[in-house]
Amino acid sequence: MPRIELADGRASELPEGEPIGSVLPPEAIAARMDGELVDLSFAPSIGGKAEPVLPADADGLHVLRHSAAHVLAQAVCDLWPGTKYAIGPSIDDGFYYDLELPGPISETDLPRIEERMREIVGADQPFVREELSRSQALDRFADQPYKREIVESLEEGEVGGGETVTVYRNDGWADLCLGPHVPSTGRLKAFALTKLAGAYWRGDETRSMLTRIYGTAWATPKDLRAYEQRLVEAEKRDHRRLGRELDLFSSPEELGPGLWIWHPKGGIFRKQLEDYVREVNLAHGFDLVVTPHIARSVLWETSGHLEKYADNMYPPMQTETGDYYAKPMNCPFHVMIYKSSTRSYRDLPVRLSELGTIYRHERMGTLHGLLRIRGGTQDDSHVVCRPDQLVDEILRAFALTQEMHSTFGFTDPVVELSTLPGESIVTPEMAERATGALRDALERSGLEYRIAEGEGSFYGPKVDFHFRDAIGRLWQLTTVQADFGLPERFQMEYVVEDNQRHRPVMIHRATLGTLERFTAVLIEHYAGAFPLWLSPEQVRLLPVADRHLEHARELASRLRDTGLRAVVDESGETVGRKVRAAQLAKTPYVLVIGDKEIESGDLTVRDRAGTETKGVGFDDFARVLMGEASSRTLTQSVFGI
Ligand SMILES: [Zn+2]
Ligand SMILES: [Zn+2]
Numbered sequence: 001m002p003r004i005e006l007a008d009g010r011a012s013e014l015p016e017g018e019p020i021g022s023v024l025p026p027e028a029i030a031a032r033m034d035g036e037l038v039d040l041s042f043a044p045s046i047g048g049k050a051e052p053v054l055p056a057d058a059d060g061l062h063v064l065r066h067s068a069a070h071v072l073a074q075a076v077c078d079l080w081p082g083t084k085y086a087i088g089p090s091i092d093d094g095f096y097y098d099l100e101l102p103g104p105i106s107e108t109d110l111p112r113i114e115e116r117m118r119e120i121v122g123a124d125q126p127f128v129r130e131e132l133s134r135s136q137a138l139d140r141f142a143d144q145p146y147k148r149e150i151v152e153s154l155e156e157g158e159v160g161g162g163e164t165v166t167v168y169r170n171d172g173w174a175d176l177c178l179g180p181h182v183p184s185t186g187r188l189k190a191f192a193l194t195k196l197a198g199a200y201w202r203g204d205e206t207r208s209m210l211t212r213i214y215g216t217a218w219a220t221p222k223d224l225r226a227y228e229q230r231l232v233e234a235e236k237r238d239h240r241r242l243g244r245e246l247d248l249f250s251s252p253e254e255l256g257p258g259l260w261i262w263h264p265k266g267g268i269f270r271k272q273l274e275d276y277v278r279e280v281n282l283a284h285g286f287d288l289v290v291t292p293h294i295a296r297s298v299l300w301e302t303s304g305h306l307e308k309y310a311d312n313m314y315p316p317m318q319t320e321t322g323d324y325y326a327k328p329m330n331c332p333f334h335v336m337i338y339k340s341s342t343r344s345y346r347d348l349p350v351r352l353s354e355l356g357t358i359y360r361h362e363r364m365g366t367l368h369g370l371l372r373i374r375g376g377t378q379d380d381s382h383v384v385c386r387p388d389q390l391v392d393e394i395l396r397a398f399a400l401t402q403e404m405h406s407t408f409g410f411t412d413p414v415v416e417l418s419t420l421p422g423e424s425i426v427t428p429e430m431a432e433r434a435t436g437a438l439r440d441a442l443e444r445s446g447l448e449y450r451i452a453e454g455e456g457s458f459y460g461p462k463v464d465f466h467f468r469d470a471i472g473r474l475w476q477l478t479t480v481q482a483d484f485g486l487p488e489r490f491q492m493e494y495v496v497e498d499n500q501r502h503r504p505v506m507i508h509r510a511t512l513g514t515l516e517r518f519t520a521v522l523i524e525h526y527a528g529a530f531p532l533w534l535s536p537e538q539v540r541l542l543p544v545a546d547r548h549l550e551h552a553r554e555l556a557s558r559l560r561d562t563g564l565r566a567v568v569d570e571s572g573e574t575v576g577r578k579v580r581a582a583q584l585a586k587t588p589y590v591l592v593i594g595d596k597e598i599e600s601g602d603l604t605v606r607d608r609a610g611t612e613t614k615g616v617g618f619d620d621f622a623r624v625l626m627g628e629a630s631s632r633t634l635t636q637s638v639f640g641i
Helices: 058-079 107-122 134-140 145-152 221-236 239-245 264-283 297-303 331-338 387-407 428-445 485-489 515-526 546-561 575-584 595-600 618-630
Strands: 003-006 011-013 030-033 036-038 048-053 094-100 128-133 164-170 173-176 190-200 209-218 294-296 317-319 322-326 350-359 375-385 414-418 449-452 462-468 474-483 505-514 539-543 566-568 589-593 603-607 612-616
Touching: 030 058, 048 058, 058 094, 058 107, 058 164, 058 173, 058 209, 107 190, 128 134, 134 145, 134 164, 145 173, 190 221, 209 221, 239 515, 264 350, 264 375, 264 387, 264 505, 264 515, 294 297, 297 322, 297 331, 297 485, 331 350, 331 375, 331 485, 331 505, 375 387, 375 515, 387 428, 387 462, 387 474, 387 505, 414 428, 428 462, 428 474, 474 485, 474 515, 485 505, 505 515, 539 546, 539 575, 546 566, 546 589, 546 595, 546 618, 575 589, 589 595, 595 603, 603 618, 612 618
Parallel strands: 003 048, 414 449, 539 566, 539 589
Antiparallel strands: 003 011, 030 036, 030 048, 094 209, 128 164, 164 173, 190 209, 294 322, 317 322, 350 375, 375 505, 414 462, 462 474, 474 505, 589 603, 603 612
């Protein structure tokens, strides 16, 4: 009789053939057997450790969402017989299913589909797992070409391994899938369909265009409502809309998709960001470098980019001195700087930092405002060091990362160690050393982290820092990579005491990522209301009537002389309207200039929260604001007593 150890320390003898669910609490929707996710119906033949997977766990949500995806496809097949279904994974916050329907549908059909899903949930159909041979599966899915294609490409290990294919069936409907699933459809307590989109089969623009239906599913109706609330909030904070309203940037048709221009207000915002990045890097011992936007093909051949990364690069420009490529990364240029002189072991580490503009030919369908772009500027840094310095240098990168992000109000990162992917330019031995160094540094840093198998870049393993924004969304902002591969490819060296030449190791770090993407994140995080140091316009002066205009101009000019960004609202609007306009522009401080202010020489200050303080002296105001801006604090100053 298999002996099952339970998470609470109890143990239980499970009769042969009995499902694992029988020893787990009733709220469980799946189980983890020795770390592996299984169905509650799984009957272990040997003993092991069993834990319940609860609906609100990360794994539980995955199981719920993936089960909801099945029910979605099932409902569509019921409503539109002849539907061909492709794939339906769970994703962050929800799920989708890609389908080929017999005719077009629109978002107005979503309520109908949801209604049918509710009927299936109401019927509480059990999910039944079956194992089929490959030929049985091809028969089972005789009229489902996408499923057949998946079964035929099984060697790639997409669904099941070897010759057996697993299928989950509820009622008459079946899908090819590894599982696990909720025991029955009745366990789907809270779901909704959210939108429709087009998606190419396997993301391939030459294959058929499918209909992708998105949905979301949660453990409880309360969680679902909270999520819907977050969506409403996110909509209000959308950086594309706020970027337009605040006149920060645009992406004109003439430039091409994914390329952005920064308007004057965006320009000053960006200068603030860039100055800060350079300042922090200098303070942490980095040297600033500058490199061109294009380079000859030989550089990219040596670096491995043309071999592994060409799909993301713009095609070459042909000239009489060779083919030139726009850079998708800055690393090879920094390697060239390292190699520009002979380095002794005493010169290491060499720390280089650049605001380097890169170009990546991202797929059209993935472009999204400033979050997914084709041209952007990374705060990119590379450390070249001796292997014995590696862990310390990684730790320094972690410290810099946390320091920089805390300035923006991002704390408590979610940290992930991604190990080597299948496609890589480094040997398994190099990858192992790099992963080991990253893991050592993580252990020494005291940061909690999780491991993402095979999610590293083609250079090798990496550590990602994700931060939570003001409305609870996680953003992957920083990547730190340890790399033995590029030093090898570029034959980088340093000389030790006995004149022997050794190979250094490289750390890649982009802390904010691209400034474009980081700006999008900041806009959504702050809902456009930037802290003073980042605000393009810091003070707006509102003359009550025309006769106050001259005084307002003079004050603005004095504020600018002290280093503040002040403008006068010269429109002929009423004060009420001017105040409203300043609120929409998210201006941190507003000064109302009327007869009293001119008479007394003092200021009436209105902060972003709408608190008005009269009788503030000019010098006090300027001094307090300069202090607020230079300290880069996130909180607004309070005037008055
Ligand atoms: Zn499934
Ligand atoms: Zn790099």
